[in-house]
Amino acid sequence: MRGKQALKNMVASLLLQVIVLLSGLILPRFILEAYGSSVNGMITSVNQFLTYLGLAEAGVGTATVVALYTPLALNQTEEVNSILSASRKFYNKSGMLFLALTLVLVGVYPFFISGQLENSLVRWMILVLAGSTLVDYFFLGKYRVLLTANQEGYVVALIQAAGTIVNMVVSIFLIYIGAGVLFVKAVATGVYMLRLVLVKIYAKRKYPALDFHAEPNEGALKQKNAALLHQVVGIIVNNTDTTVLTICLGAKSLLEVSVYGIYMMVVNAVNQLMTSFSNGLTAGFGEVIAKNEEETLKKSYSSYEYMYFVIMFIVIACMGVLILPFVGVYTINLTDVQYVRPVLGILFTLIVFMQNVRIPGLTIICAAGHYKETRCQAILEAVINITVSLGLVWKFGMAGVLFGTVCSYGYRSFEIVFYTSRHLVKGCAKKSMFRILRNVLIVALLCIVGTYVIPKNMASFITWFLYAIGMGAVSVFTIVGVNYVVEPDEFKELVLRVKGIVNRKEK
Known part of the structure; x- marks a missing residue:
């Protein structure tokens, strides 16, 4: 059920x-x-x-x-x-x-x-x-x-x-x-x-x-007040960029925010896609934790993380190569501001990685209701974001603000991995970090090759879509293949779980 x-x-x-x-x-x-x-x-x-x-x-x-x-x-x-x-x-x-x-x-x-x-x-x-x-x-x-x-x-x-x-x-x-x-x-x-x-x-x-x-x-x-603190931090971290750009960049602020909005449109789409693989699971993990089924939690979390990381890194590999060509086609007739900026493409891709690598651990933290226990780390994340963004915006503009976001996400995401291992799913950090490291190396290689093979300037969405299909196919084959070779038992266990869920009759 x-x-x-x-x-x-x-x-x-x-x-x-x-x-x-x-x-x-x-x-x-x-x-x-x-x-x-x-x-x-x-x-x-x-x-x-x-x-x-x-x-x-x-x-x-x-x-x-x-x-x-x-x-x-x-x-x-x-x-x-x-x-x-x-x-x-x-x-x-x-x-x-x-x-x-x-x-x-x-x-x-x-x-x-x-x-x-x-x-x-x-x-x-x-x-x-x-x-x-x-x-x-x-x-x-x-x-x-x-x-x-x-x-x-x-x-x-x-x-x-x-x-x-x-x-x-x-x-x-x-x-x-x-x-x-x-x-x-x-x-x-x-x-x-x-x-x-x-x-x-x-x-x-x-x-x-x-x-x-x-x-x-x-x-x-x-837990309302503790949950509020996490919401405050989440809103600060996720929305500081636009606020700083609006207030600090004066007469050109709306144009820069428009550029930011186009890239964030892609980022939000990717994040929403990834969220669909975690939204439906929080309540289920919450029930497991409420019933103290520790062994079930450990096995289910491992399968969930394995599946999530495979999907996430496929998406990130595609985004790293395809985001600039997409923005170029999307804004092809717009000349009031420069939209295609390679540095922004790199920074936004890093933001997506840092945002999503935390999701498996964060799902368990939310299911367990550990808001009060993690409030200090959340506050530090917001402090890092605001401090670095304000320190760099005047000299580097939007790129400086985005770098502040990368720094804050980076700290908090990996802290979540280790917190989950210490307090909720004991000893999972070593496996998690190994999975992250191997997939980062694969994605880096795919992005390097992809940027040379896929043209940066395209004339239509049809052309972009065809390249996207090719990039997606290569990413799926490579990332799934490597993860299967390294962890074949986890792959088979995941397949069995999915088949069992699909074939199980409602009781």
Whole structure:
């Protein structure tokens, strides 16, 4: 049953990420051509500032998911309702705080980009883009955490996938007929709001005993503050780049943020793809940890890490070679700023590596709820990011900011590997580091050869796609082959696990 749910979550999450990937690649291109780099940079920048304001969520979602693992596993309905009731109260308070902070942003943000765009457009865009987050706080969040904790995140993922498709089609149509960018984004927010209806209907039917107004058990969310700290750090580390560029680069800030946004579009697509292989597993590992099944945890984690690293390094090898040609084709008709920059291609590829090498260990840390225990390391990660970025931005511009991100990710990712080995999956660090080292060497070789074979300038996405298929095939053959030769038993065990999950009948 646990394996079936994990597979459902993984497949649904993968489908969602593929759809989000396509939408994230297609829509910005239409926005760039229709409204220009400054508008695209403004949308990117505003979204990052709203992410900062999302700290108002105060760790409620993460803490609620962790708190629900045990009562759901033991079928304790009253305890589940009391936790969800407490979660609803915190979400409502968070929504009010987020709304207040958004209004402050409406007042001050236009001064950061003075003279680059009309102030009224910027202010209304902030309100429109904030709408989806407000819906999440006041309506959707409490249902999402329940489904996630009960290994039914695939329901939310499928509904969101359908909404993303509708949003993309409608937005492209509106841009095609000449609608204003503000109206296009308002429609996108409206489509997001429709998700609430479908998720609520499913949750009400699946859980008839659901009661969000039961006596709240606020003590069950004791990890809320520790989870908040990790969210603060995550938001700082993931969004410092855009904020520093917006504030520090003056009159050309929106153009630089637009360049940053195009590369981050690729990075986010890759990260979303990789996240689909971990999202559906956290709840399953949480159940294993709650039941103290140590041997099951050790074996499952090894297979998961092996699979994840193979997929991750295939993706990184392809990204390292293909990101610059992709950006070149994507921005082929745009001349208001230089988009193709080799140094940025290298730095963004390193960022993806540093972000994702931590995911297996981070999945176990989240499943175990070890937020308080890892807060000092998280704070240090943020300090490294901010210090290095601010120290280098004035001299090296965007490259200096990205280097700060690489440094902070590098420290934290490898610290997570060793923390997991010391406290959760005893003794796994040696195997993990060996897997990382061998795959890094393979990827380095593939990238060196690939940059000489694949041309940097291409005329169309068809040409790029054909080279991408070739690069992907070579990467899969090489990385899978080497990992099979070095760890044949792990490979066979992984294949058996997948076959067992697919063939096992629901009990």
